[in-house]
Amino acid sequence: MRKRPTPSPNQRKSWLITCVTGFFLVYALFPLVWLLINSMKNRQDFVSTFGFAFGEKFSLWQNVVDVFTYNNGMFGRWLLNTLLYVVVGGGGAVFLAVFAGYGLAKYRFPGRGAVFMIVMGAIAVPMTALAVPTFLMFARIGITNTPFAVIIPSLVAPFGLYLMYIFSAESVPTEILEAARMDGASELRTFFQVSLPLLTPGIVTVSLFTATTTWNNYFLPLIMLKDPKWYPLTIGLNQWNQQAFIPGAEPVQNLVVMGSLLTIIPLIVTFLFLQRYWQAGLSAGSVKE
Template sequence: MTTTTLATTHRDPHRAPRLRTPRRPSVARPRRSSLLTVLTAVVLVYSLVPLAWLLVNATKTQADLFSSFGLWFGDSIALWDNVVATLTYDDGVFVRWFANTVLYVVVGAGGATFLAVLGGYALAKFDFPGKRGVFAVVIGAVAVPGTALAVPTFLMFSELGLTNTPWAVIIPSLISPFGLYLMWTFATEAVPRELLEAARIDGAGELRTFFRVSLPLLAPGTVTVLLFTMVATWNNYFLPLIMLRDSDWYPLTLGLNAWNAQAATAGGEAIFNLVITGSLLTILPLVAAFLLLQRYWQSGLAAGSVKE
């Protein structure tokens, strides 16, 4: 009998057997793609160069805009003077346009988000006759561009006598087919039916169940729809262009275009430095909104992508 066999035979029976350490599965590190890196850099430059141009030229005077390089500063920094001149030009009409835009966004985009949340939740959690037809209508509405409906919308509002009023901009903004479809798909996975049934068994009504149970779970999707509708309403140009004639109801997009067109009119004053500064002030609220709500936006887009 060999030494190894004797050692195995006379092993201490009270000694715990040695367990083999399981080998951890190795996770392969993702390979670096040079092409993807280059494409990302190109997209980054494409996105940041216009912002850099806008920021740099907002610091220039009217004369420096034509005598200096576009992506570098002029002889003097006139950012504060340009901001003051923008806010006070023509009796402070820029402030009025800014207030109009905030009104359209709060009422229009806020209302569109609320209606999308209600409609998407109802379509996701309730069964009713004609649900497939509603789905087809929503998908068809997403595929139709807004410019194709601009003229019919104008004719309808003209018959109702609502043109040249804020309602002509707010009411069409309340309808967001894409937001409705997004909330529909999000609510399907974000709100478990078992949770709704438990709330109903406890005696909660449908409204209380929605506001106390479902709405907190729908917060990421709600913020995502709010961002999309807010950006669409804030940058809306074509609808106010055909609906509004009174400059007192102009949003920022239409007002800045009117300032820019002054240089082409007979006897008009060229105020390109104010147009550029006004454009910079216009995008600051959108940048702030994206930075503040970015984490909700990312989680809203990723929700439902992993099935438990």
Template sequence: MSSTSSPVTTASQPPSAQSGQSGGSKNTPRLRTRRKHTPGRPKRSVLLTVLTGLIMLYTVVPLVWLVISATKTQEGLANSSGLWFSHDFALWDNISKTFTYHDGIFVRWLLNTLLYVGLGAGGATLLAILGGYALAKFNFPGKRAVFAVVIGAVAVPGTALAVPTFLMFSKMGLTDTPWAVIIPSLVSPFGLYLMWVFATEAIPTELMEAARIDGAGEIRTFFQVAMPLLAPGTVTVLLFTTVATWNNYFLPLIMLKDPNWYPLTLGLDSWNSQAQTIGGDVIFNLVITGSLLTIVPLIAAFLLLQKYWQSGLAAGSVKE
């Protein structure tokens, strides 16, 4: 009986056990296990890496060229490579000349731009917050029609409305004044839509009802309950409207004739156009330096306010 049961026992054992008993475990092939992709070890993609590198070059190379070119004199711009420094380092001299050229008109353009951004972008952000909050948390007749109008306004480019806006403001006598730039900047359909969507998810209806039960009015509920929750969306809309107003070129071009009311974009373009006029002063080095100074506040704003974006992305990711 013992001799017949031994083969059965051996056959029932797995092959790994048999090879281990025979001492041939070193020659047994090991099965490849699939690598697990965790958040700490994401899946690698060569195509995505290459595309990201190309986008980085497309974004960084113009900025590098601008920084390097701002360190050159007018002669150095013509006699040196665009992506390398010249023998003369003139960054501080270029900055000084930019602020003092033509009786310091660059400072006036900078103050005009800050005025347009402060009133235009700030007002557009405030109106987007109020409108988005009302559309998200209140029901009223015609809400669907308002939604259709907002979506349609987002799809219409601003340049298509420039000429009708100019005709309307010329009838009102507001052209060639700061209000011709500030008032159109107060309307931001995309900012309104963004705040509408954000307020819908960021403000729980139960929290508003609890505040009302405790005796808070609508104004107090908005400022003490809703506004802190809308901070990430508010910063996002503020940055979008700030960049749009700061870089606005076409609207001031058709609205303004007095150089004293030019923003930075229009003022630097007028400096650049001097080289095309007979007897005009060629100051490409000041145009480049002024362009570098123009983007510094925007970069600083993005770096200082990015923590609000991070908090907005993380909002609602943890379920209690």
């Protein structure tokens, strides 16, 4: 009888890695599956059925309509507010991080080391620790309960600046910049025509990080905003969820679940659309010509 070959150590390690990866995949998809199943239920089925059991009536499309029409269409207003904060606040943070990180990496100027140490120190300070002082400062200026109270703090992204500093230092050779300057190119032309294409994967990475952070921002809008018309989706959906605990209020947990599903769809689409640029950046340094 032919003896079965003994698995090699590499094969056993491969199986172990596959099992661990599969476990984390199931763990990551677990809440998403729950969200998808419960978004198909109406209010009665949501209360009366188990979380991973389908309801008697398929109400996905009706829930979508109800989400956008409930409370005079406030969900649509919250969605536009969130897009405003992401595009203006998050986009501005990426813009500043790209230029500041590139400048720190490729230029030498007095105080450069001090600026870099301040950036590193800002990374270590959690944003929640700065929320109350920021609120007191904005209250004195008189811009609380306005979009500026959320947009202005979102413009500061120390971690994104640090990422662009590292990426600029590693991905943009100094020799290329010197060659462009010797050919008579200005600093702006050198940046936009030579450096910017090389920085694209890093910019995509910082954009994904900043967009996700701004989209999911909760504590800062909670402190700064009182008018529901300026709420982002995170605060607005939580307000709907709290109605279940208010006597006499209409519970709308099924709309909260549906709204949560609609909230994460733009993030998923963004990641899928930009992942090829991200992967190109991660693999760019693995091939040596």
